[in-house]
Amino acid sequence: MPAGARAGPPDPVPAARGPNRILLLGLGYLCLVLAAIGAVLPVMPTTVFLIVAAWAFGRANPQLRARMRAHPRFGATLRHWEDHGSIGPRAKRAALGGMALGWLMVTAVFRDLLASAIAGACMAAVAVYILTRPSHSAPGGS
Known part of the structure; x- marks a missing residue:
């Protein structure tokens, strides 16, 4: 396996509770908005914000992360990054x-x-x- 590659999908992490969950959800949604802006503006990144959103959602609400990984346009990119780097x-x-x-x-x-x-x-x-x-x-x- 190449250096930096990952063996498979990350282990599931228990969903955060309380204020941490709210902060993680806020970060996830903020990153989704920034990714949407980046999809329109050529000098602003999109993928990095999607990766951070998937990370935050994975800890706050795994169902949202699963929806992002299943997205027809961006899901494959996220899966490739998370599963194989x-x-x-x-x-x-x-x-x-x-x-x-x-x-x-x-x-x-x-x-x-x-x-x-x-x-x-x-x-x-x-x-x-x-x-x-x-x-x-x-x-x-x-």
């Missing part, structure tokens, strides 16, 4: 393209070598992480 080639290209566009925007707006270098270094580190994740052939594939 993999990112599809199309998602990798979108992430790298979005980061490149973001870096160009930072460079153009701030016109500051230090800000551009810091943003570029951070984005390069994230790009390396993304590129070292295993790939899957298609959203429905393994």
Whole structure:
């Protein structure tokens, strides 16, 4: 098994109770809203917010997490990430393209070598992480 890959779906965690449950549900719904915004704005991520929402829902309300994993559009991406730690080639290209566009925007707006270098270094580190994740052939594939 490749480094960073997961053996299977995460073990079920008992649902949180009381204030923790409310906070986790709030975080999950906030991340869903941010993911929806990211689906429209090309410079804002979508998948990372969906992953955090699935994590929060998995601890607050496992049924909501199950609904996200079964979603016809985003479910396969979540399942691949949670079960195998993999990112599809199309998602990798979108992430790298979005980061490149973001870096160009930072460079153009701030016109500051230090800000551009810091943003570029951070984005390069994230790009390396993304590129070292295993790939899957298609959203429905393994």
